[in-house]
Structures are given as structure tokens and as C-alpha cells.
Amino acid sequence: MALPEYAPRTPNQGALLFLGNYHGTLAAARCLGRRGIDVALADDSPMPLARASRYVRHFERSPPIHRASDFIEWLIDRGRGGGRGKRRANYAGRVLFPANDEQVFLFAQHQLELSRYFRLYQPHFDTIYRILNKQRLYQACAHVGIDCPATWYPRGEAEVRALAPTIRVDVMVKPKSQIQLDSKTKGKAVPRGASVADFYSRFMRDNHYGTQIAAHDADVVWPMLQAYHSSHTHRIYSLAGFTDLTGKPPLIRAATKLMQRPRNMGIGVCFEAANVDSALVARVADLFRDLNYYGIFDIEFIEREGKFLLIDFNPRGYGQMAFEIARGLPLPYMHYLAAMDDRSRLADVYQLASDWQPRGNEAYCHGLFLSLVNTAQRANEFIGGPVSEDWGSWMRVRKARLTDAVRQPGDPGPARLDVTRHGLDVIRHGVELLRHPRSFLHSLMR
Numbered sequence: 001m002a003l004p005e006y007a008p009r010t011p012n013q014g015a016l017l018f019l020g021n022y023h024g025t026l027a028a029a030r031c032l033g034r035r036g037i038d039v040a041l042a043d044d045s046p047m048p049l050a051r052a053s054r055y056v057r058h059f060e061r062s063p064p065i066h067r068a069s070d071f072i073e074w075l076i077d078r079g080r081g082g083g084r085g086k087r088r089a090n091y092a093g094r095v096l097f098p099a100n101d102e103q104v105f106l107f108a109q110h111q112l113e114l115s116r117y118f119r120l121y122q123p124h125f126d127t128i129y130r131i132l133n134k135q136r137l138y139q140a141c142a143h144v145g146i147d148c149p150a151t152w153y154p155r156g157e158a159e160v161r162a163l164a165p166t167i168r169v170d171v172m173v174k175p176k177s178q179i180q181l182d183s184k185t186k187g188k189a190v191p192r193g194a195s196v197a198d199f200y201s202r203f204m205r206d207n208h209y210g211t212q213i214a215a216h217d218a219d220v221v222w223p224m225l226q227a228y229h230s231s232h233t234h235r236i237y238s239l240a241g242f243t244d245l246t247g248k249p250p251l252i253r254a255a256t257k258l259m260q261r262p263r264n265m266g267i268g269v270c271f272e273a274a275n276v277d278s279a280l281v282a283r284v285a286d287l288f289r290d291l292n293y294y295g296i297f298d299i300e301f302i303e304r305e306g307k308f309l310l311i312d313f314n315p316r317g318y319g320q321m322a323f324e325i326a327r328g329l330p331l332p333y334m335h336y337l338a339a340m341d342d343r344s345r346l347a348d349v350y351q352l353a354s355d356w357q358p359r360g361n362e363a364y365c366h367g368l369f370l371s372l373v374n375t376a377q378r379a380n381e382f383i384g385g386p387v388s389e390d391w392g393s394w395m396r397v398r399k400a401r402l403t404d405a406v407r408q409p410g411d412p413g414p415a416r417l418d419v420t421r422h423g424l425d426v427i428r429h430g431v432e433l434l435r436h437p438r439s440f441l442h443s444l445m446r
Contacts, residue, residue, distance in 0.1 A: 013093035013119070014038030015336055017056075018065070018103060020048025023366065023405040025099050026414055027322035028332035029055045035333055040091060042078075049406070052413030065102050068180065068212055072110050079117025095119045095339040097317060097332065101132050101178045104316045105213075121339035122315070127292050131315045133177045133220060138310075144286040147307045150227040155219070157201045163225070164196040171196060172228040173203040176220050180210030189228050196225070229304055236260075237274060237308065239281065240298040240324050242334045243288050250285055250297075251334075251353050252276055253324045255364070257300070259373075259391075267319050269369055269405070270391070272398075273327065273362040280308050295338075296321075296331045319405075323364035326403040328356030363398040366405040368418055370395065 015032050017025050020043040033039045033055025040058035041050055044065075051059050060078075063070035078091040096118045098104040107114060108128040114120060122128065130136045138148045150169065153176075154160045174187030185207060190199045203223055214221055236257040243250035254277070259270035284299060298318040301308040317332065324331055330349065337346040374391040395402060407415040 013095070013340075014040060015097055015332075016040045016042060016091050016094040016118070017050065017097050017099070018042055018062070019099040020050035020056075021045065022099050022317075023049075023319050024317040024321045025097075026050040026053060026406065027325060028097055028099075028317055029053050030322075030408065030411060031325050031330050031332040032336060033057075035330075037333075037336060040094065042075075047417070049414050049417055052417040054411050054413060065100070065106070066180070066182075066210070068102075068106055068210065072106060076110075076113060076117065079114070092117050093119065095121070095336050097335065098122065099317050101314075101316070102180065104128055105132055105179045119339040121335055122295050123291075123293055128315060129217075130291055131293065131313050132179055133217065134174065134224065135176050135219075137313055140287060140290055141310055144283055144290050146283050146287060147309050149229065149302070149309050149311065152225040153222070154200070154225065155222045157197050160197040160200045160225070167196070167225070170228040170230065171225045173200055173223045174226050175207060175223055177213070179220075180213040181207060182210070183207045187226070189230065200225070229302060235303075236268075236311070237277075237301045237303060238271075238298060239276070239284060239301075240296075240318065240321075240331075241329060242296055242331055243285075244294045244338065245292075248350070250281070250288065251329055251350065252281055252284075253327050253329055255320070255323060259365075259370070270365040270394075271320055271323055271363065273323075273358060277308070296335055320364050322405060322408075323362075323403050326364070327358065327362060329353050359401060361398055362401045362403070363394075364403045364405070365395065367395065367402075367407055368415075368422055372422065 015028075015037055017028055017039060018041070019025050020041050025041070026049055029039050029041065029050050030053060033053070038058075039056050040060070041048070041056045042060050042062040043051070044062055046061065050056055063074050065071050081092055096107060096114065098107050104122060105128060107120060108122060108125040111120060111122075111125065130140055134151075135153055138151060141148050152163055152167070154163055170189065170192065172187045172189040175181050175185065178184065178186075183206060188199075188203060190196050200223060204221075207223070209221055238255050238257060239252050240255070241250055241252035254274040255271040256274045257268040257271050260268045280301075288294070288297075293315065295315060296317055298314040298320075299310060300312040301310050303309070317335075321331055330353070334346060334349055334353075337349065370391050377389065377391070406418045
């Protein structure tokens with residue numbers, strides 16, 4: 001059953017989106033704009049991908065989010081009606097839509113002041129930080145019976161040297177949080193035979209946190225060690241959806257991530273629909289209650305020895321959100337209605353989303369990038385490389401129910417910009433391709 005595109009019954013204050021190069025932001029702009037909601041976009045780059053969408057009616061340059069104080073000052077100024085230019089949008093009263101960990105942390109940290117000028121729908125700061133700090137999240141998971149990979153929390157090289165001989169599995173070094181982490185790395189696997197302590201120390205030297213997060217939590221600067229199950233990183237199970245505090249079961253869609261970039265740890269570019277594991281959903285619902293969490297979520301698991309091990313929890317909009325929208329779950333619209341306190345309309349959408357039934361063979365990908373990967377793999381095979389997946393055939397088989405991250409009927413602007421950017425990348429790397437074809441093709445597939 002298709003979800004109707006409602007016309008707002010109450011005065012439409014609109015939504016303010018951020019990070020326009022994120023596919024999740026583009027999905028949110030389309031989901032909201034198609035329902036008659038006025039969409040504004042703020043970004044520090046002059047031409048982010050979502051700006052090319054017909055559904056983005058207002059755009060303004062903002063300070064980059066990593067300059068946290070400047071960004072919040074800019075946002076509050078816009079909420080007060082500041083800024084220059086006669087055509088500048090009035091952002092006061094708009095629903096804010098956080099797009100990454102840094103932003104949801106800042107919005108929670110400044111929730112009291114931001115709520116004077118904008119509409120927000122997210123839990124309090126303590127809840128958000130329990131989720132965005134992996135050590136605290138894993139403690140909450142243990143409390144409700146959700147399994148996680150074996151993880152150790154040393155505080156410095158000396159503790160790592162004492163701990164390393166007792167660890168009998170491959171490990172990776174991971175930051176406890178992505179908040180204000182300058183490198184934005186998700187972690188690195190320790191090569192077999194390498195010194196875990198030396199690798200740990202080098203990781204610390206190469207990855208630094210901002211002063212605000214370090215002042216809030218001094219322990220966050222110490223990376224953690226986690227068991228690394230490399231054979232499971234290419235098929236990650238995810239539960240994504242929406243939950244509120246009314247006691248109703250969370251609305252959830254399941255998917256399997258088949259490819260991410262970089263391959264071992266990165267942003268998902270290819271997904272297939274999966275069955276919802278009801279027992280796992282029940283434990284996730286317990287986790288929400290324990291955390292006092294509500295809103296949009298995306299939770300990732302690896303499966304090992306018959307158990308689902310939680311590896312990540314995104315308490316916000318996320319990259320492949322268009323896949324859930326295509327499967328009858330309009331998450332940005334639900335976030336908007338909840339922030340506007342439109343409970344009647346939200347209940348209607350909730351019911352329709354609950355009634356939705358899969359038709360089979362649903363899938364999602366960034367089609368242009370996946371085509372480039374497929375071309376690179378065929379070229380790599382031609383020059384003697386190993387035989388790889390045939391992503392071209394994968395897309396053709398699923399074409400009828402394939403959701404593209406960028407290309408959608410009726411909104412061609414983002415796809416054109418995407419083609420232009422990737423074309424420029426190919427030209428930019430042309431010399432490298434000619435000089436070192438094997439290493440260049442490997443870098444694209446990685």
C-alpha cells in the first residue's frame with residue numbers, strides 16, 4: 001500500500017536539513033518536499049548534491065560542523081531571524097533534521113536554547129551520549145541481553161601491552177565515538193604479526209578529538225580494542241526504523257548490507273531487503289526503553305555462530321534511508337510530524353507503514369558508483385586480476401524494485417550533478433590510471 005502525500009493541515013513551518021552531500025539528506029528532502037513541506041538546506045560547500053533537488057527551495061552556506069561553536073552560533077542567529085539578503089529564508093520554527101553523529105550530539109548539547117527557535121525531536125543529551133559512546137552503548141546492550149563483539153577498553157599503551165597476550169583473536173583498534181574526531185575513521189584492523197601496542201599508540205597519534213568532547217568525557221580519547229571478524233564485514237544485518245515513547249512497537253525494516261566503501265568499514269552502497277528477526281526486535285525494543293530513546297534509528301549487526309552482535313547504532317537520519325522510504329516507511333516525514341506534535345497524522349502514517357507488505361526482491365544501491373566498481377572489476381579481470389562479483393547482473397535482476405541513492409524519476413538534478421562529479425574524478429585520476437592501472441582499479445574497488 002502506497003503512503004499518501006498529505007497536504008499539511010497546520011501552518012507549514014518547514015524543515016531545515018544539513019550535509020547536502022549525504023544520500024540520507026537527499027532522501028529526506030525528497031520525502032518531505034513531495035508532501036508539500038518547505039525544505040531548506042544549509043551546508044558549508046557551495047553546491048552539495050541535495051541542492052540540485054527540485055524539492056530544496058532555500059539554500060544558505062553555513063560554517064562547517066566541525067567548527068562546533070561557529071556552527072551553533074550561526075544556527076541560533078538564523079533562528080532569531082538574523083542573516084543577510086532579502087531572499088534569505090526565515091528558519092525560525094523549522095524542524096531540525098540532524099544528519100550525522102556530530103550534529104545530533106550538538107543538538108542534544110544545545111537542546112534547551114535551540115528549542116526556543118526551532119522544533120526538535122530527539123532525546124536528551126544523556127541518552128544521545130550513551131548511544132554515541134561505544135563503551136556506554138555496549139554496557140546498555142549487556143543490560144538488556146543484546147550481544148556485542150568482544151571489546152576491551154585499555155587506557156594507554158602500558159595497559160595494551162599487559163592485555164595483548166591474553167587476546168586470542170584478530171583485533172581492530174576503534175575510536176569510542178565519532179564525535180569531534182578529526183580523522184572520522186571507523187577503525188583499523190591490526191595486521192597479523194604486528195604489535196598491538198605499537199599499532200594502538202600510532203592510532204592515537206593519528207586520531208584526535210576536539211576540545212569540547214574531551215572536556216566532557218576524558219576517557220573518550222582512549223581507543224578500544226575489538227575482536228575483528230573479517231569474514232562477516234561484507235554482509236551486515238541492519239534494523240532501521242522509527243520508535244516513540246507511546247509504547248507502540250517500533251516500526252522496523254531489515255536489510256543486509258552487501259557492500260560498503262571502504263570495503264571493510266564504511267558507508268553502505270548496496271543493500272538487499274531481509275526478514276525482520278522478531279526475537280532481535282524485542283531486545284532492541286528493550287534497549288530503547290533502557291536508553292529512553294525515541295526517533296529514527298539504524299542499528300547494525302554482524303552474525304556469528306548463530307548470534308547477532310551489535311556493532312553500531314545511528315540515532316538519526318542515515319545514508320540508505322531512501323530504501324526504508326521506498327518500503328513504506330517515510331522516516332523523515334514521521335520525524336517531521338513528531339516534531340510538529342501532529343499526533344493524529346503521525347498515527348495515520350504509523351498505521352499505513354505497519355500495514356505495508358514486501359513484494360520481494362527489494363534492493364538499494366548507489367547505481368552510478370556500483371557501475372563504476374563493476375567496470376573496474378571487469379577491467380581488473382582483463383589484466384589478470386581475480387574474478388569478482390558481477391554487480392551489473394545484480395542490478396539488472398533487481399531493476400524493477402531497485403531504489404537508487406541518487407537517481408529518481410521526477411528529480412533529475414542530483415543525478416546529473418552526481419555524473420558530473422564522478423566524471424571529473426575519473427579525469428582527475430586519469431594519469432594514475434595510465435601509470436598504475438592495477439593499483440588504481442584496486443583503490444576504486446576497495
